[in-house]
Amino acid sequence: MAESRRGFLKQSVATVAAASVAACAPEDGRNPPTTDTPPAPLPSTTLRAVAQAILPAELGDDGQQRAVAAFERWSDGLEPVVELAHPYLVPETRYSGPDPRPGWTAQLQGLEKESRSRFGRGLPDLEIPTRRTLLTRAVEQTGSGLGAPANANHVAIALMAHFFASPLATDLCYRRTIAKQQCRGLDGATAEPGAAP
């Protein structure tokens, strides 16, 4: 059952429109056509235009570019419907949701289209407040948590979730070298973390 559920979800990636939704089991066992080809990369120029509107300006242009590149690498490596780490004392296997990337691509294309039709210019040519107005409409239904990027129902939220979960973001927040999840030996463990460069 669990294995067939995984098969179904993997095969249904093309039918998922915009969001990564909670994994659900097919009731009737129908298998939609397979799409094993990886999705096309996210439209890069629009993604960067979104990033400028939603990532901290204090990162600077370079920092924002690096954050987007890290998100793209992460997105390229994402595999839909994989087995997740087992929750403690739960005897069932859990899987991640279907592929969110086709939906994210559609959202970026939609933003670009809306920008052109409403303002006669592409998203990268809009002022930051105007881009945010478009994005606010797109993410209106979002709650307050950032959550796991793969579960984000909008590409803008996914990009923010990915950046704000990074070790760099933590160091920036505290202005200290916390370097979370980095291997570093036991020496100096009790010292107050030093100022971030």
Next chain:
Amino acid sequence: MTRVIESDICIVGAGITAAMVAERLAERTDASITVIEAGQRTASLTERTNTRARMLAYGENPYPNDHIPDQTGTGAMYRQMVVGGSAMHWGGAIPRYSPEDFRLRSLYGVGFDWPISFEDLEPYYQEAEERIGAAGEQGPADCDPRSKPYPMPPLPLSYNLARMRDWTDSAGIPFWTQPWARNTRPYRGRNVCQRCDTCAVCPTGAKYTPDFAFDRLLAERRIDLVTRTLVRRLTLEPGTGRIASAEAVDRDAPDEPVEFRADTFVIAAGHAWSSHLLLLSANARFPDGLANRTGNVGRYMTGHWYVSGFIDLPMRLYPGIFTNNSLLSHRFASPGALDRYVRHDLRLWESNVGRAPRLRNDDGRLLWGDEVMADWRERNRTGATARIRAYYDVLPDRESRLTLDGAKTNALGDPMPRIDYRPARASLDLEDHTHDTILGRFDHLARAAGGAMMSTRTSRLWEHPGGGCRMGDDPASSVVDPWGRTHDHENLFVVGAPTIVSSGCANGTLTFCALSLMAAEEMEKGL
């Protein structure tokens, strides 16, 4: 055709308790030892760097193929069936139970006394700590008794935990570093901890996992490890109560049965599958299952519940450096005389709950870019969050049971286990009092720092479960004797979690290992 494999000792399961028994018997006897594991091998140490990276990035299971799809029960039980068992994934917190845990009836008039005392088990605790490689700090002697020092110094406290310990000292409650199965110096060929903080999967080998023990024993040719082979039933010698064989199926050749013959059989299959195998092995002479003449197999399933919370502290901390370390107190697990029974541990971690980056501010307004960062900074500038949890023991009812579930079978048609945990009346009567006492102590701690509770919750998940084959001197109310030998079959042992009487207020695996080593000593006598 049936494949027959013979040895002196046959161990069912390749988890941490099996590793303890196999290692001790291999060192101290010449016996031939076969270990049978239903699962297969998972990510090797070198592969763990990559699986760790994917777990961090995508939440993926860092141990591929660590379970058997159709072999799963109902109720709180582990999913893992793999060489190393659940202790591949474990955090490695290895506190001992308290002396009081073994004498609940005599001291407090609740639950049951064990047939052994803490003092009986103490040498085996020490041995387990040495085999695993325990790094720990001696707590106050009256609530952390030990006859010898830990094999390794404790994990150093992070800056955050050191500040938190200043706070708990000011509250008058002693806390010390949680003992861990993580190396603070090179130990038995394994690396020192690098504080990379993903202890569910350790890329350096500093965390003990049982595969290290099995690999060494295999390299020394001291055991045979037969993987992907599920034992389906144990059979009896005609005319005696002795076990003759373990009948198994090779998952790669299901049509060729495998039969394991041995002088001594050891079930080290964890808290769920051990009772399950005994029940599955029912025959004409034992129609209710092996070792079950008095109907106790699968009963008294046990574990502990908890109360947890988050505390708002007026101090500047920097969460994220080494979140997998924590502070521990057993002060209230060894409380001395009590008007009314309540015992629990206390555990503290740094946390970012309530202080993580967020998309909307308190008014619900969407935040973008610098606003998210500013809001995040502001919520961390003057305060920090601590996570606190208290495990308290829950006394099991006789009807707290594992049974065979005819409605759920594996591909071979064998019924799967179903666990319906049930607390004894005494525990239900004490529940409110227990919660009130613990919440009062949380509040006391919070106020000592000038802080406040942010939230609390109670959980009835039966953590660190055990039982089903509980030990006792009286066969009428138990399945095995204090050394894990079944009352009904002189050459059949059950070790570890299934044999416990109650599960204390502390993570249980070190106790399961100590009990397994005590059983192994008894097995040695027969060899």
